[in-house]
Amino acid sequence: MALAVVRDLREHWAPASAEELERFETDALSGFVLARASAGLADGTIRGDVGHLDQIRTWFGRPLWDMEPADADAYFGKVLRNSPSGTRLARSQALYFLFLELRHKVELHRMTGRVIECPIDEMNRPRGAKDAQLRIPPTGPEVGTLFTGWGGELATCRKFAPTARNYTAAKLMSQVGLRVSEACKLDLADIKWNLGRFGKLHVRHGKGKRGSGPRERMVPLINGADRTLRWFIEDVWGQFDDDHRRPGAPLFPSERKNADGSSRRVGDDALRGGLKTATQAHLPGWGERLTPHVLLHFCASQLYGNGLDLLAIQESLSGRVRLPQPGPQGREVAVPDLHRA
Template sequence: MLRADARLRLIMSDFDTLARAWLDHLAHERRLSPKTLEAYSRDLRQFANFLTDHLGGAPSVADIAALKPADLRAFLGRRRREEVGNRTLMRQLAALRSFARFGERTGRLTAAAFAATRGPRIGKALPRPLEARAARAVTKAETRAGDIRDPWIFARDAAVLSLLYGCGLRISEALSLARAQAPARAGDTLTVIGKGSKTRMVPVLPVVVESIAAYLALCPWTLPPQGPLFVGAKGGPLSPRIIQLAVESLRGALGLPDSATPHALRHSFATHLLGRGGDLRAIQELLGHASLSTTQIYTRIDSARLMAAYDAAHPQAGR
């Protein structure tokens, strides 16, 4: 008969082995982003800690296989008492379902209890784009001319923000571009590696080319072809937080709401294209959305704006 401490090591090894195999699968076969992997790993660790208390000992794979929906609801209930929001709870449940499905495919678990557990309802909030005039102002270096910073810093930030609004890039995609990828002329395209390592081609507007050229002309650092296109004040890779702070500063200068963030420029790109008659499928490809349903949320924004215009101007709107 195994001693208690030896049995505990066996249980942990059993669970940890499956957990490591799952995370390896997510990283190399599903190609999830490092941030998603970190969140899923944390979710599973929190679930294991809960089960240690809930079951009176470290959980084994067999313990998890025997769980009922009531056990999972107890976990979600504890997390809610810890003031975790509905979106986080839904992500945690999604992580656990993914883990259970992986275990089921390997013959170690059954995913039935996880699939049968309902998560909290989430009202899907619409993206909040900027007005076209505000979006253009955010992407201009001269908007921050009153700040005491080196002109090349303003030019750099403007170039990054121009890529978000002019090409629909995520901030991580813009900051991952290499110097060799900088567009040299209007009509050039960017090869962008997005979520899930999916590659897409994005055409570059002349104004974006000009913005990047202005930054390169002022940048005091030598930028190797395979090094980052955008660098920080000391010449190292540029942190997304620097761009977020730049937009926070612009919010105050332009009187913009808190919803005006770097990612709001990507929303503005899609919303303004759709509002000018852009094709939904083409916008899906430009954004790098895997599903058209993700892109269709922008049609709801357009409809909401149309109804607001009716309410404000139509004689019968108030009847």
């Protein structure tokens, strides 16, 4: 048997220009800020992370994806040699390198020919460092697989109404970024079909901040959320045997009844359990990792990927992250609009 030369049949890409790399660096940092905001970090923590990255970038003089372990050795071993251990630890735990490796490894290889790897390894990691985690939501096709399978299950499930309710609530979380606690407290009257292009949800019990109490907001029914809710209200809601004219009738009712015979609100345990069961059945690779909060991360990532700016996403999800400016090398981080809906 003769040996033959194996050639890479993948398309050959031309290296990116300096302008393209500069735009990509700014966009990547904007995406990192969004990912940290979606993970629920405080404003000050995010500003601190970006400040550390800016100082490393200023010292290095090139995009941080070019940084290698030897560069990290020089930075932590010489530049920060006499710095407080807390400063060295904070700089080493900046998750930007992990973010680039998880989300942009293929794209960076195409643009630069480099395979991105974190320059901070077991040999040069400052003492006291803990394994950091960055929540990365499932991809669009994965979430599509989950809801396609879950939707098909509705035709054969033993309890149609509760299953359809859990399906609708989870899908709404992935489409407009609701928190599970917010979904449980929605009333039927909170759907404002006459507002905006698709209608809006009046979230009356949004996440507060620093003791401020619940914050209200209006959430556009984008990404097909209007169709999801119309189907649920027209074909499912009535099966819970409640009166839609009753003040305070919950959008997502429970099978249990109040003393007057009206439906109680669904609890967050029921919605979490429904999502967990459906994930194990239709997206087993995610197991117990796919929670309602991860669906919120997915929604934020999809909105950003579709061109919605960071400030608009923060407004939609009730975040209050103040984006640090300027970015590396004096460039402003892209502060990218929600009022279109």
